[in-house]
Amino acid sequence: MSTRLLCLNARSALPVLKPFMWIKNVEFVTSVFSIGDLPGGGFPEIAFAGRSNVGKSSLLNRLFGTRKLVKVSSTPGHTQSLNFFLVNRSAYLIDLPGYGYARAPRRVQAQWQKLVEGYLQQSSNLKGVVCILDIRRDPDQLDLNLFHYIHFLGKEAWLVLNKADKLKQSGIQKRIRSIGRVIPDFVHGPWTVSARTGLGMNTLSEHLASVFNVKT
Numbered sequence: 001m002s003t004r005l006l007c008l009n010a011r012s013a014l015p016v017l018k019p020f021m022w023i024k025n026v027e028f029v030t031s032v033f034s035i036g037d038l039p040g041g042g043f044p045e046i047a048f049a050g051r052s053n054v055g056k057s058s059l060l061n062r063l064f065g066t067r068k069l070v071k072v073s074s075t076p077g078h079t080q081s082l083n084f085f086l087v088n089r090s091a092y093l094i095d096l097p098g099y100g101y102a103r104a105p106r107r108v109q110a111q112w113q114k115l116v117e118g119y120l121q122q123s124s125n126l127k128g129v130v131c132i133l134d135i136r137r138d139p140d141q142l143d144l145n146l147f148h149y150i151h152f153l154g155k156e157a158w159l160v161l162n163k164a165d166k167l168k169q170s171g172i173q174k175r176i177r178s179i180g181r182v183i184p185d186f187v188h189g190p191w192t193v194s195a196r197t198g199l200g201m202n203t204l205s206e207h208l209a210s211v212f213n214v215k216t
C-alpha cells in the first residue's frame with residue numbers, strides 16, 4: 001500500500017506532490033511522431049489513451065508526483081506525439097495523443113489514427129491500455145472503437161473515469177452505473193479518479209504496479 005504524502009507549500013499554497021512509493025525514478029525518454037522511431041529496450045509498456053482533454057497527461061503527472069513532467073494544456077489536442085516515460089529504468093508509461101477534438105484539422109486526426117493504431121499493433125511489449133473518460137460524459141463511438149480495437153489486438157483495456165472531483169458522491173455512483181451500461185464486458189474496471197485531487201489514485205497506481213510486477 002503506498003503512503004502518499006501531501007503537504008502545503010507555504011509560498012504557493014499548492015499541495016506538494018510526491019510520486020507513488022513504487023515509482024522511484026521517472027525519465028522522459030522521447031516523443032515519437034513516426035512509428036519507425038519507437039524506442040527499443042524491450043521494457044513492458046502501459047499506454048494512456050482517451051479523447052482530447054480527458055486528463056491523460058494530468059493523470060501521468062499525478063502518478064509521477066509532478067505538475068510539469070508531462071505537458072498539460074487548457075487547449076484540447078495538445079499532445080500530438082507518443083510520449084515515453086521510463087519508470088524505475090524498467091517500464092514505460094506512454095502518453096498518447098488525444099482523439100476526437102472536433103476542431104483539429106482532418107490531417108491531424110488522420111495522423112493520430114495512423115500513429116496510435118500503428119503503435120498499438122506493433123508494440124509486443126504493451127501490457128494494456130488505460131482508457132480514460134471524463135466521468136461526466138458517456139463514451140461515444142470513438143471511445144467504443146478504441147475499446148474494440150484494443151480487444152481485437154488481444155490487449156487489455158482498463159477503464160478510468162477521471163475528473164470525479166467535479167461531482168458529488170451520489171453523482172459519481174450515478175455516472176458509474178450509466179457508463180457501465182454501455183461499456184463492453186471485456187473492458188476492466190472502472191477506476192474512478194481525479195488527477196486534480198488525487199481521489200482514487202492509490203488504487204489505480206496499485207493496479208499499474210501489479211501489471212508491471214512491482215511491489216507497492
Ligand SMILES: Nc1nc2c(ncn2[C@@H]2O[C@H](COP(=O)(O)OP(=O)(O)OP(=O)(O)O)[C@@H](O)[C@H]2O)c(=O)[nH]1
Nearest residue numbers: 052053054055056057058073077078079098195196
Ligand atoms: N477538474 C479536473 N480537471 C482536470 C482533471 N484532470 C485534468 N484536468 C484538466 O483538464 C484539462 C486537460 O488535461 P490534460 O491532462 O492536458 O488532458 P489530455 O487528455 O492530456 O489532453 P490532450 O493532450 O489534448 O489529449 C486541463 O485543464 C487539466 O487541468 C481532473 O481530475 N479534474
Ligand SMILES: [Mg+2]
Nearest residue numbers: 056057078079
Ligand atoms: Mg495530453
